[in-house]
Amino acid sequence: MNEYLVIQAARFGDLVQTKRLIQTLIARGSVRLLVDRALTRLASLLYPKAQVSGFPFHTKPTVDDIADMRAFLKQCTPQTITSVYNCNFSEMTAALCRHFETEQVVGYRPAASFSGGIERSHWTRLIFSMTRERCSSPLNLVDFWGGFASRPVEASSVNPTAKGGGRGIGIVMAGREVRRSLPAQLLAGIVKIYFSLLDGPQVYLLGSRTEQKAAAELLRFLPSSILSHVRNLTGKTDWDGLFHAVYGLDAVITPDTGTMHLAAHLGVPVKAFFLSSAWCHETGPYGNGHTVWQAAPDCAPCLESAPCSKGMRCLNLLQENAFLRSVALAENSNFSAGRCPVQEGIQLWKSGFDALGCVFSLIAGHDRNADERAVNRELIADGFFLSGNVTRSVTYDCDRSVRKHTYEKSIEDLNWMLPTRRYC
Amino acid sequence: MNDRSLRILVILPMYGGSLPIGRYCCAALREIGHTVRCFESPVMYSAFTGLKELQLPPESLAKIENSFIHIVSQAILAHVESFEPHLVLAMAQAPVDRNILLRLKNSGIRTAMWFVEDYSIFNYWKIYAQLYDVFAVIQKEPFFTELRKIGQENFVYLPLAADPSFHKSIQLTNDEKKEFGADIAFLGAGYPNRRLAFRHFAGRNFKIWGSDWEGETLLSKNIQRNGERISPEDSIKIYNATKITINLHSSVHTEQLVSHGDFVNPRTFELAAMKAFQLVDERSLMGELFGSDELVTFDDMEDCCRKIDYFLSHPMEREQYREKALARVLKEHTYVHRMRTLVASIESSVGWGLPIGVETHQEQNPYQAELANVMESFLLETGLGPHSSLETAVSSLKARKGPLSEAETAVLFLDAWKRQYLHTDNRTSR
Structure with a gap:
């Protein structure tokens, strides 16, 4: 029986977005999944058929960690593992791949040279050459990693079609990058629209302990009619708790976050608001029936690491009164084309599929790329x-x-x- | 890495006699304890020679060949930038162009060439010698004077040597003794002086091994394997199986079959290291390398023939010479000796331009001590010794082919983790 090793050393959202690859491999044999130690429980919940192990990719390794690593590597040898799928352009994961024959490693291979280095497959080079200009970036990250395997499973089988479950709405308080998050007042305006649209559902505030401050601020902007329906779960959920909280919701309102991808994984409709470096064609929610409001001024998408020299034009667009009117109109018209007027620089996208994978169709706005x-x-x-x-x-x-x-x-x-x- | 251990980048030539010498140098430098990276120019050789097959106009071919060498130089520079060597050691004919040498001149990286060629035949040293910080040579005067004339004062006499881990006595099977054995043998190219000289051995139990003997009619029955090139492994078998190996230094001149030149060829040291009995032609620099009780020399072919007859009938005396020659090589004439001499010469003449040893900022890092503890056991397991640094271990592991053990993989992982979180701003990315 084939045994595959998938190494995904990146964060929450990336782990969820590796799903097409992992599903493909699970259909062909057994899968060992190596993730950051902090994400082992999450990985087990996402991929119950995979055998999950955790390494200290983002924390200081101790002597015990190294002993664990060696024990893991002793089990996974060039003889027992059919292929290693290295999902990260990372010297750490490349180092681990040196435990195998070079030809066994797919995606990012360690270079056989004195100075080390990483070699990329044709597939990764091709996609990255197309993302040099991110505005015309053509492929969802789930399909990028899915393409590491030959003949990946049908894109439509990866996540359930988005469908409300009747449990209310989830509000994701912030993304990892502050610039990609929505200010409390703007978020409150959006919450009001969906609260009204869904006839006063339960509202769950989702996030880690670091987002508790943002949640408190949001609560200041919400009217008492909504506050009585709010359950603030920020800082109160472990991975199991988060799964439980998101499962069965009617919608998740979110910037580009790991929780957004989790919602898509569970088939919960995503109402995403992308700005700054977030770009729906790369990391939009995967599946059928999600929507993304994309702030797309000429300068978008930008780089997370570079300071904004444009006065946050993308955020300003979302903070105009016209934007909330557009959201309300679009939702009330059920996203009928031509009935969702938007400001210049705002785009409304809806997710679906083509032969390659998940693709977003423009509902409103202009797409210059x-x-x-x-x-x-x-x-x-x-x-x-x-x-x-x-x-x-x-x-x-x-x-x-x-x-x-x-x-x-x-x-x-x-x-x-x-x-x-x-x-x- | 001990506190005097250096990072040394050795540039091999694309082909030729100095290629194996370059490899012996790499092994010797590693044995001494330096961290060595070897620039494998030979992998480019087929592409370079392939250019000639494209039937280009000569003026275009020359330009393209120059461009090719420029690309090879860029690859060397990339190694220099990533490895930050204390020393770039180029072997004769290494594809190191003037631009590289000029760029390195003020960088703090020292450069040296071991010019293992006859300066009177290969005169390109006149352009290159002064561009190196140190120029090592296998001849003395008047070459020293010539070097001074062009402004190169930092030269060192560095005779050739042997690598006892490769050039050694071996046990042969009966079949091998039959195939490779003879009373007299010579292994090497058919230079004009050798062709005439070896006619003295026509009709004897004499085998000629090696290439470039085309057109040699009188000795055609003596030429083995139709003049094919002989692998280094087979050459060891030949030397071990032969009673008397003739070592006649090459010459393009035929007026004097024994040329009475100055430098001593590598075969002299290699035969001695392999405990093979040799008759070698006299060289002016031989006396300081081997004593008359260690090697038997001849000054013309008549002398050579006399000594062949004598030593064929005196096997015990052959054995005494073999023992002494081997002892002398092991004592003074290995590549480890040569590399120690070269490094010491560079240190005393121009010094090192880059700091040597572990950089202090690493020691100040709060994580360093704990990681160092984790590292220690792995370094011992990987056979690098307790004084090796992480840098030495990692460089060695990265250069290794094939899958690594779990301990070795863990060392590489720790190095990558350390560089990501302690030294740089890198993040794990998609």
């Missing part, structure tokens, strides 16, 4: 189609010059000259 993104997607699908990964291709009708321009940006000369399957 539609052509380039679609051509990139077509290009990826061609590669997928040719390698037998999908049974039909994605085609897009656009101006010839747009296609030529996009090809020139996305395809590297060397990929024509040297074997595309090489790692480099």
